[in-house]
Amino acid sequence: MSGERARTGALPITAEQPTTGTLPNTAEQPTTGTLPSTAEQLIRAAAPTPVLEIRGLRLAFQGEERRTVALDGIDLVIAPGEAVGVVGETGCGKTVTGLAAMRLLPASARLTADVLQFDGRDLLTLDDGALRRIRGAEVAMIFQNPTSAFNPVFTIGAQMADVLAAHDRERGDAARERIRIVMASVGMPDVERVMRAYPHQLSGGMLQRAMIATALLCRPRLIIADEPTTALDVTIAAQILALLRRLQLDEGFSVMLITHDLGVVRRVCDRVAVLYAGRVVESATTEALFAAPQHPYTRGLLAAVPRTSASSGPLQTIPGSVPTDIGSITGCAFAPRCPVVQDRCRAEAPWLRDLEPARAAACHFPGVSVVSA
């Protein structure tokens, strides 16, 4: 490993440091499938159970003729009370990661994982009834398009009451009271009217607040928000994000925020995982990621954000496009577009490995911005 050090010019790779992000390992070995070291085990025993632990999540869709790989080994851990952003371009697999965490995938999905646990419970072996009890009550999802996420022929209040009833919580007047309280906590104006309204009568912003309220009804431990503000106006989006952050800090639930917008991540998340071609390519605290991105893709993403300062210069882009057929890639998936690609990158795929505590990247040459001879 020390040999790597000189070449990469990055911070030294320390071997046995446990992180909440990944397991420690040697350079060439995949993160998944290796046993945690004793140090790791000891420290894990002392630390609280992660709300969500995903290791080696692989997902493919079996069509009539072909098999499409969507996820090629996702590692993600969310601690209690933590807001983790899952970032990537369209098609990188971030949405299906969220759906997989709730076991909400269609019948054609073939899901495997070394670890897929919610609050220490193995999601892969739970039966349908148990999963149903978890969904909406302990893990709640907020969808991208609130207008189509609600049933058009039932009132908002009725739909929210349905959720309470499905989980054997309050009914009747007690349910309505609970709904009112939650609606108030999300800052919904005119609660009575909204409860009696049909989805088409409300604006996108109000619907998204209603969606958040629905998610909060049963006091979940984890809220998965899939592009919650993409369909909203900029000002409304800002309000919703601020609301989400405040609620998270007040109530203490964890958040998985799925988005393609780095600005959103910066505002709401404690940690970030960057996805590319079905894998996590970098994982770090928000601050660290924005200050010093290690993976070339992350760097490209950050550089591509348009700046409004006077000296912005021409818009930066990442040349090429996201790979469509993940299953057939050999070597690093980002290699065709990487500005610092080497032969080794094309030959073997890098695994997500720790660079320092709470920091990991899947790159043979993390931190390199210029190729040295």
Next chain:
Amino acid sequence: MAIAEAAGEQLARRRAPFPMRAFVRDPLAIIGSVIVLLLIVLAVLGPIIAPYPGARGTGQIDVPSAYLPPSLSHFFGTDELGRDVFSRVILGARPALVVSVLVVGFAMLIGVPLGAIAGYRRGRIDGLIMRTTDLFLAFPPLLLAMAIVAALGPGLEHAAIALIISWWPWYTRIARAVTVSLREQPFVDAARAIGVRDMTIIRRHIVPNSLSPLVVQATVDVGTVILAAGSLAFIGLGARPPQPDWGLMVADGRSVILDQWWVSTFPGLAIFVTVLAFNLVGDVLLRVLDPRHGR
């Protein structure tokens, strides 16, 4: 030129090859197609295959052999004039298929261009065409056809005309809907920007891309028209004797249905099986060409 590239790519992608494998694997599609092929064979080779075709291809009259039950020499028995029902059923395939295909063909010839123009031009032409279409569709099915045949007088040709007039509005509607959605596509804007004339756009881009729903409708309609023509013949408005029309045969055998059941039953079965086959093929085509309609 990037626009033209994009447009070309769009067009190329749209002409997806017909998913033959999915089609062939479906057992219902196979059954339906086999029956349709059989029908075509019968239509073409009818007079040659039929055991008792008779001099004019309407069945050999043999009055002493009237009302014979099904046997080895007469698979479907004989009718009131001693004609072999099996032969007449075979002979009936040709007029049934020919009339039906002609009706659907002409209905499309009238309906599709009207629909494409309406959907493309929008505005007043659209309004005019669609109002007219709605007017024709406001008649319950077959009622208009019956009224037209009543006005023109009975006969297969008049029935065909009546059916064409009843059927074209369906194609106008489909063509218009498809045109309207296609028109919003960027490649149409690209073509217009380059300066391609409207009619050329309609002819070369819109019509080929709208084929799939039209093909499905046309396939099913061939069967439905056979049913409609048979129904009209049953009440005396379609083909006239001695033509070997299946509907007419059912009507002829009706007076003796309770004892000589075979005279009506086999022609009726022929209609049923034919319509079923076309519905099967159309059904499978629908599922294959439009994956949204669920497995």
Next chain:
Amino acid sequence: MTRFLAQRLGGSVIVLLGLSVITFLLARVVPSNAAAVFIGPRARPDDIARVTEQLGLNRPLPVQYVTYMSQMLTGDWGISIGTKRPVLGEILSRLPATLELIVAAMLIAIPLGLLLGIMSARRPGSISDVGVRVVTLIGVSLPAFFLGLILQLIFFRGLDLLPLAGRIDSDLRFTAPILPVTGFLTVDALLGLNAHGFLDVMWHLVLPALTLAAYPIGLIARMTRASMLETMSRDYVRTARAYGIGERRIHGRLALRNALLPVLTIIGLVLAYSLTGTFFVEVVFNWPGLGTLAVKSILNVDYPAIMGITLFGAAFYLLVNLVVDVLQAWLDPRIRLA
């Protein structure tokens, strides 16, 4: 909602006018000699001349149309050549029989069709799904007149279980007569507390109603299935699942309410089909309704009757569609509260 209603009503009136124009043209313009057609096949030259003058057939078309329309609106739909009685009266007197048949068929077809459709959409691809699809496919491919004949063959000749034809056993006219009140024999029998008559009428309704119901069952089932499948792929179904709502509730209530809306349109279509469908069923079962009148008129080239029936049928269809549209709008909060 009221605006929607007004629009639809206005639209229907316009369409009705258009239909009357078409019918008028068919009656006066299409035949080679309108007068001859009007009198009947046994027309003599001086009769033709007289009728031409009488009916104003030599006046310009627009004038003829106005006369025609004003007559129609006052209830004068002409005299039937066959029965020598007013056409409108003839139609109305035979209407109850046809309506009773249609209602009976719909009472069978709608629930059964919906049930089959929902069942088959629950588990697409399963045995029950395939079974339902085969059955419905047969239903929409079977000619009504053929099915009627086959049912007569099986249940009358073969099993001797059900009556061959007619609405009621002719003997009952003496033994247990039903007093005509509404013209609907079932209702009238009940009103007269005539159990024997009621059962007999029901017995006679079975085969014709089943025959008429075959196609609608198929159509409704297929449409319901398609609509359910489409609805189940919607975002809000995914939301419901994401919040732990059970499959049965999703399928049976949340999705169904949405899926039924387009099915309502089909029910309108199906009722319209039934109108022309009854023509064939009535012929096969000797049912004294509008259908047998229509067929008889057509064969006799009874022009006034034919045109009257055509216009009536079209108006009926229009009315049904209007009702269905209004119902649909009322059930869909997106339209009701626009």
